[in-house]
Amino acid sequence: MSNKQQENPLSNIMWNVLIPVVALSFLSKGDNDPLTQASGEKLWHIGPMWGMILAVSLPLVYGIHHLIKTKKPNFFSILGVISILLTGGIAIMAFRDNGSVDEQAPFWFALKEAAIPLVFGVTILLSHWTKTPLVRVFLYNPDFFNIPAIEKRVQENSMTEKYKKLIFSGTLLLSGSFFLSMIMNYFLAIYLLVGNTDSQAQFNEAVGKLTGWGFAVIGVPMLVILMITMWRFVSGLRNLTGMDNEEILLPR
Template structure:
C-alpha cells in the first residue's frame, strides 16, 4: 500500500512546470502578432500566433492536467488552479495593455509588476490561512508524505502527548515557508520594474519591446528569484527537521521517507 501511494504521489516540480511555467513561457513567446511583426519589418515565425491564440494554448496546459488529475483521483489539483489563475491574469493583462497600433498602455510596467507580485503574495497568504484547514498547503509543498514519514511522526507525537508542541512546529514552518513567497513578491515586482521600467509605451514597437522584456523577466526570474527562494526553503526544511527532532527524539533518517 505504501509503495502504491508513493508511486501515485505527484512530483511538485512537474506540477509547477506543466501548470505554471510552461503556460507563462507560451504567453511570452507565442503572443507576438504577425500583423505587427510585418509592420515593423520583422520576420514572422510560425509560432507567432497572436495574444488570443497564445492565451488559448497556455490555458490548455493547466486545464488538461487538471481534468486528467480529477479523472484519476476525483480531487481538484491545486497547481492547476494556480496555473489557470496565473495564465488568465497574465493573458488578460496582455490583452488589456496591448493597443492595436503596436503601442501599449501607460503604466504597463507597474501593472505587470503588480501582476507578477500578486501570485506569490496570494499564495503566501493562502499558505498561512490553510494551516487551520483540513488540507494545509505546507503538506502540499514541503511537509508531504512523499518526503516525511508522517504516520510515524504523528504516532510518536501522540505517544508522547506533544500535540501542542507539534502544531507549534508546523505553524512556525508554515510562517517561514510563506515568508519565502513574500520575499518572491518583492523580488518579482523589482525584476519587472528593472526590465520594463524604461519602456516607451507610445513607441510604434512598444508591443514588441514589451513582449521581449516580459520574456527576460520570466527567464531571469528562475535565477534571481529561484535561487534565494530555494535557499529559503532549505532553511525552512532544516528548521522543520530540528523542531520535529526536538519533540519526537527521532533522527533525520527516521523522520524522512527512505530514498
C-alpha cells in the first residue's frame, strides 16, 4: 500500500485562497494597532499591516506543514512558499507611514505574479533535456499511465521517435500554459492594483481580489488547457500503440 500523503484540494483552496481573501478584504480595516478600537471599528478590524501578515502567515504555515508532512520537498513547493513570502514582503515594504502605499507597488506585485509561472514554464521546458522531464510529473505520470506497457508496445511498433515527439509536444503545451498564466497574471495584477494605493486597507482589499479572481480567471483556463493536453496525449498514445484507454490508463 502506498504511504504517499496526498494534498486535499479543498484544504489547499481554503488556506491559499479563501482565508487570505477574507483576511485582506474584511480584517484589514482600522488602524495598525489591533489593541485599540476607534469609533466605528469592529472587533475584527486589525488593520492593514496585521491583515496582510495574517493573510500571508496562514498559507505559509500550511505550506511548510505540507512539506514536512509529505517529507518530499521539491523545487515547485519551495517556490510556492517563496511566492507567499514575497507577497507579504512586497506589501509591507510598500506601506508608508502616512497610511498610503508606494505607487510602484502594483508593478512590483505584477512582476512577482508573472515571475512565478515564468519560472515554472521555463523549468518544465528545460527539464525535457534532463533524465527526469517534468511532463512525467505533471502530465505523463506513472500513477495514471501504464507506462511500462505503453513503452513496450511503442518499441514493438517501432514508434520510438514519434513517441519522443509526443512527449515533447506535451512538454511544450504544459510549459505554454504557464507562459499564458504569466501574461494573464501580470495584466490582472495591473488592472486590479493600479489606482488602489491611496490607503493600505484599500490596497489589501485589491490584493484580496487579485487572489480570488486569479484563482478563477487564471486557474480555470489552465485547468481546461491541461484537460485538452491530456486528451491530446492519450489520443496520441492510442495512435502510436493501438491500445485503448483502459490499457493506457491505470484503473482508479
